[in-house]
Amino acid sequence: MNKKFVIFNLIFNRTLVGLTLMLIYFNLSIAQQNTTIAGVVTEVISGQAVIGTNVILYEDSVFTKPPFRGAATNRFGFYSLPNVPAGEYFLVARSIGYKSSIKKVKAAGENSIRINFEIAEEEVVLPEVVVREKRGSEIAPPISSIDVSPELLKTLPSLTGEVDLFRTLQLLPGIKVATEISTGLYVRGGSPDQTLTLLDGVIVYNPAHMGNFASTFNTEAINDIRLIKGAFPAQYGGRLSSVLDVKLREGTKEQFTGKMGVGLINSNLFVEGPLTDNSTFMFSGRRMYYDVLQGALYKGSILPRYNFFDVNGKISFKINESHWLSVSGLMGEDRLYNSLNAKDIGYDINWGNTTMSLNWTQISNPTLFSNTSLSYTNYDFDVLLEDKSGRASAADFFASTKLQDFLFKRETEFFPIEEHTIRIGTEITLHRFRLVSSDFFLSEIERGSGSGNDQLSLEAVAYASDEWKIIPELSTNIGARLYYFKERKKLSIEPRISLTLALMENVFFKGAYARAHQFLHLIVRNDVSLPTDIWYPSNERIEPARSDQFVGGIESYLFNEVYLFSIEGYYKNMQNLLEYSSAATFSIDTEVEDQLVVGKGEAYGIEIFLQKRAGDLNGWIGYTISWTRRLFDELNRGQIFYPRYDRRHDVSIVLSYSLFNHWNISATWTYGTGQAYTLPTGQYYFNEIGGTSNQNIRFNYLERNAFRLPAYHKLDLSISYKFRWLSSSMNATFGLFNVYNRKNPFAQYISFETNEAGEKIPKLKQLTLFPFMPTLSINFTF
Template sequence: MKEGNNKDYQVSGGLGLISSRLLVEGPIQKDKSSFMISGRRTYADLFAKLSSDMKDVKLYFYDLNAKANWAINSKNKLYFSGYFGKDVFSVSSLFGSDWGNATATLRWNSLLSSKLFSNTSFIYSNYDFNVGFKTDASEMNFNSHIKDLNLKQDFTWYANARNTLRIGFNVIQHTVTPTKAEGTDIVNNKRSRKGLENAVYVSNSWKASDVINIDYGLRFSFYNVLGGNTYNIYKNNQLIDSIKLANGKFGKNYYNLEPRISASYSLNNTAAIKIGYARNTQNLHLMSNSTGGSPTDAWIGNSYNIKPEVADQFSIGFSKNLHNNAFELNTETYYKTMQHQIDYRDGADINTVPDIESELLFGKGRAYGIEILLRKKKGNLTGWVGYTLSKTERQINGINKGQWYNAKQDRTHDLSIVGIYTLSPRWTLSGTFIYTTGNAVTFPTGKYVLNNMVIYQYGTRNADRMPATHRLDISATYERPARKNWQSSWSFGLYNVYGRRNPFAITFKENKDNPQKIDAVQTSLFQWVPSITYNFKF
């Protein structure tokens, strides 16, 4: 986020049919400190009321940003920033969900010498997710959250003309609440769990020669499972032991070294090749239900059963400027191996089970692909074409007979085309087309009735696909003649020009005419959404 204007007060924003925004900035103490406050609110759900099957839908988000900075002296500055945002989606009183983030950051930037800089940051963040279902017979509500407290220290030392050294550490306390379930027939109050994530790192950017640049570094991370909870230990999904940790006590520890190196070689003034390797670890894990895009996904941290996920990625790329830098071409291919991957066992009870870890299996993963980006930077017509061809898979004993299968996030094709055309000094036209392969999911292949409840049987894990998502958006902007201390423009747009019904979720129900059959029902949110926005700045 940019800093506020420390000389003059300014207001900018936009008033539109589906969203509005406002930004206010100015000096607190002229030339020494400034502030900036901005907010947005969408109300696209008003258009949903025009559709008979979506008249009870609510779909909107809002967010607020605030930032202030203060130059203590020529060598020290303080920055404060805050963010709060929330998304809401509901269908009458039958289904509703909301999720949001709140963050606050205090940063101290210090010039210790002409070559040494310091950044000290204190960061608070909180993520909440809530979802509820209601029928005539029952009601269920699920909620989860992640709260982080983070201390981060970074030093940058410009040692000489060829070397820039970076060193630092950070400490994060995670408080993670997996999905709690409360309902007509069940109350499952999963307790929050805490973990301490620590890391120290050192890296160097080395200009080895006029044509070779090398970046290399090492990060040492260690994670401590913290007390205040009881941790179960499982073997083959069977409970074999329990450990109760008191508050303030340390439990299981995990240590990882994360080396990384990348190098670029300039072939000439317009072309370069690059190669790289990096190891990364992940200590918070997103558990996603693959049976139709359930909104009750859960975050969990490391424990006695769950180890940090480790990924090793190798990449090689090529870049070239074409036609006197009018075009820029970037290509990269990569291969990634992953350890300690997590997925649910077949038939897992993910929402109401007392301990979600009893439903987990562990294995390995791999991902590989190629990315191509062609950008046009000059002329009346600018824009880019980006395409990714990729594959992401998992291999976990107990799933698909130990064979490789599609990960939920597997996307074979991802295409984006953006064009911006300057028609005149006042008119600008733009268009965006996107295409993405649908999520890998597991659809039911049969069903049976148990205790008057319909139980679905599922086939091969993630062997099915949601329909592909694609759409075309167009817009036009007219810059009005500037007046003293006032600038304004009109923007006109149409979202989803050809009315594609992109899938939001797929649910299953019995066929009314043939109860032995299962019907898949796709939920789509919007077809065409026109927009008009008046933009202003003074």
């Protein structure tokens, strides 16, 4: 490894240790006679960590005095309350959806006390999706951070009859989908590759099935979900825009249990249970067969055919009260292909994810928590486009990408004194890339054929942050991330800072700044609306992308916290972005770097969110107005243009109504400005050499992405009924997807039709995917 990086990392870690020792020194005289109270909060039946639980220390059992001390559990359910003076206290664990638990604690000057909680679920009237738990004089969650409850996703309508994480996230302000065929999330003007998606700490490069109506994460298999829309803290990096951090369930420790669902276009299975006294397992699988239904009901249709499958699994081992091991993984594949009735264009697009991770979680002492992991991820993407127009100038396109990562990660949380939580960590990633791109297709260049260009790159990271509660009304998170990228021998420092200020009871101001770098680039063809994803690394010729983000906003809880209102504004500046040049040829013997141009961009906007959080009728309204712009000297004659996913206005309305505890009726309506895209403004003809009568047709393009698809809007409805049958819990859901059959195009293209005079006349056509469709699914627990 580069000597400069080793030296810098040594200085970085020693400086961090020095700062930590200073914090300890200032409190040493007190700490010698004080006690640290620490432990883990889990669910009583399943043994799952209850993340984000508030653990609060009171001096009396009736809570007449203000809380003496408090903390929230981390993503593994761990909490720590350092430097508690000698005395008798009452320790309370509280979490939305769970019964509070109270324990009497006597601190008598010993170094530490281990207090674990097992809390039970309770019925709640509030089926809220976005959970923000700290209130009043406590500090609210960081800006742009959203925690989503997996158990409460199931009230919303969906195409498959199974509500999914991505479908819910799209209904929140600042999160968009370009079209029904696009995959990935577009967060605050960032492309899908600019969102870091983690599953148990492992990167998932394409976490969505087509149209984002389903993610590759089965809702039943998820324990915790955290989305950070911008200016994320120092423990996250490698992407410019946002973070989606998903943690899988451990598997219940009490008994074998499971759920099965059967629907018109998909089926799913989830099972979990104990393996031994100290080990558990979890497995889930899904299969969608929409293409089979299409073949039966729409035989003459040109609608695209589509199917997918995915599986998630995890095995967990409890070695003792301070050490845990877990092995988890994901596998999924998608296929989108044209109907046999398609005449103008043919396509066959396949992509798949595979991940594996080994995690070791350790509580070294009551003030020191760590997690170490080894992981592997693999992503494959193949696309074949065929021009069936019959033009003499017809052009095909084939691309195959294979991306593999091998990652070592070590992260530590340290609680030296009450006001500080220090996080430090290191990451080392080895990337392996394989790319084939061509303007023709032969079986010899298919994935795995032995041709293509393999590349290796090494990325190393060290980070540190301090979450500091300055006063009860003000907290900050100050940190930095140090990057070393071997291929460019580049050392980069990324400062991160955020603050939360309680202006008054239940009213908070939040602000943040973050710099981020991205060494992997997702490159897509601007002239094709179908997916043409190619991942490519930074190297000696390609600079890493860079962003600077600024975020500020107000959050308020109104009318006894029944309503939540928030408004946030953001600005993001991006450098070293990549696009295909206008003269790109996609020839198999052409270097990728020669086909690319470098530019910059910016994104800014305002998000407004109003949520009703309690009662039989609840839901929210979200509105976003935003701009995303790009500037490349070699594109669009050096003028600013809007990328595909620029969407000026975005509106989401979500309603859910609970009736008689057994029935639930829900509706979602979404509206968005149409996707920007490029169309020719004219055409010209020329005869082939040799004087034949055949004519070549060439298009004339002027401004890039000057046209827009029609506005996207859609209404979905569902009604579900819970009941018991043969001692099993059942849930039947009937849904109406795209109620008024809005034809939302994901692509428009020029097709040539022959008139009576034998002339080929250009005509604008469009492709749509999901028409009006009733859905029915039945899920039961065993």
